Amino acid sequence: MKSFTLTNGMILPATGFGTYKVNPESIIMAIEAGYRYFDTASFYGTESMIAGAIERSGMKREDFFIASKLWKTDMGYENALKAFNLTLENLRTDYVDVFMIHWPDKNLNLETWRAMEELYSQGKIKALGLSNFLPYHTEEILKHCTVKPLIAQLEFHPGHTQTFAMNYYREKKILLQAWSPTARGRVLDDILIRELSEKYHTSPVQICIAFCLHENVMPLPKSSSIERMKENLASVNIELEPEDIMRIENMPPKGWGGEHPDRERVKI
Ligand SMILES: NC(=O)c1ccc[n+]([C@@H]2O[C@H](COP(=O)([O-])OP(=O)(O)OC[C@H]3O[C@@H](n4cnc5c(N)ncnc54)[C@H](OP(=O)(O)O)[C@@H]3O)[C@@H](O)[C@H]2O)c1
Numbered sequence: 001m002k003s004f005t006l007t008n009g010m011i012l013p014a015t016g017f018g019t020y021k022v023n024p025e026s027i028i029m030a031i032e033a034g035y036r037y038f039d040t041a042s043f044y045g046t047e048s049m050i051a052g053a054i055e056r057s058g059m060k061r062e063d064f065f066i067a068s069k070l071w072k073t074d075m076g077y078e079n080a081l082k083a084f085n086l087t088l089e090n091l092r093t094d095y096v097d098v099f100m101i102h103w104p105d106k107n108l109n110l111e112t113w114r115a116m117e118e119l120y121s122q123g124k125i126k127a128l129g130l131s132n133f134l135p136y137h138t139e140e141i142l143k144h145c146t147v148k149p150l151i152a153q154l155e156f157h158p159g160h161t162q163t164f165a166m167n168y169y170r171e172k173k174i175l176l177q178a179w180s181p182t183a184r185g186r187v188l189d190d191i192l193i194r195e196l197s198e199k200y201h202t203s204p205v206q207i208c209i210a211f212c213l214h215e216n217v218m219p220l221p222k223s224s225s226i227e228r229m230k231e232n233l234a235s236v237n238i239e240l241e242p243e244d245i246m247r248i249e250n251m252p253p254k255g256w257g258g259e260h261p262d263r264e265r266v267k268i
Pocket of ligand 1: 017020021039040096099102131132153178179180181182183184185203205206220221222223224225228229232264
């Protein structure tokens with residue numbers, strides 16, 4: 001069974017469930033479908049929905065991994081501590097498995113990280129992470145930190161693999177997670193993705209998720225249908241041939257969502 005092992009020994013499931021713009025029923029369904037890792041953020045407003053779904057499942061808190069993120073307006077040492085406590089309240093728990101800075105802010109990254117390190121040393125966070133940090137943002141953290149980031153989350157899918165960043169995180173042994181692993185549908189009509197879905201008798205979405213897994217990138221697909229949730233989880237069983245991985249890696253750019261940490265958002 002595929003899984004990801006962080007350098008602190010924590011073992012994460014192969015695929016997590018994205019909760020941006022989901023409703024409470026979707027999270028209950030996702031647990032039923034077999035997801036145990038939930039990606040949330042204070043910004044999504046889904047933390048309390050995850051708490052509710054876990055309570056309803058009758059399973060133990062420790063059976064789940066919850067990853068949340070600190071929003072842009074909560075950057076800074078004191079703000080981060082306050083915001084983290086709110087996250088714990090929303091999640092009705094006393095720890096989170098993964099906590100990340102949602103977007104970099106060059107003036108506040110270091111003091112925010114200091115707050116996160118403190119929470120980590122108190123056992124309130126099991127793994128620290130960075131979201132939307134490109135290698136040059138992460139370099140600054142690595143230079144000054146006492147606790148290293150274990151996870152980095154970036155937009156990643158066929159047509160937008162951020163190869164430089166992927167190789168950088170691989171070399172640093174920081175697990176890369178893929179947000180929008182299917183580019184919210186923007187790559188599903190691509191000629192290569194369609195060809196491969198016919199070749200492997202799978203859906204185009206499964207090609208996208210299988211591609212992440214073959215690159216050792218943890219995908220976080222979101223869906224509101226239990227059939228699609230299960231279909232996405234089953235992508236772990238698809239063995240893409242090395243030549244097809246190379247073809248995906250070298251397809252023309254496609255499906256970028258328009259967000260870059262150092263630029264104004266581009267409307268797609
Ligand atoms: N760190 C960040 O800044 C950041 C940014 C964006 C996202 N994220 C995280 O990444 C997660 C996933 O990203 P995302 O929601 O942007 O995009 P995504 O997972 O690539 O795409 C979601 C879309 O794909 C559809 N879909 C899912 N499975 C499908 C299937 N098997 N067949 C056909 N369509 C399918 C869904 O439709 P239905 O819902 O109708 O099934 C939904 O419209 C988010 O929920 C969030 O947790 C993080």
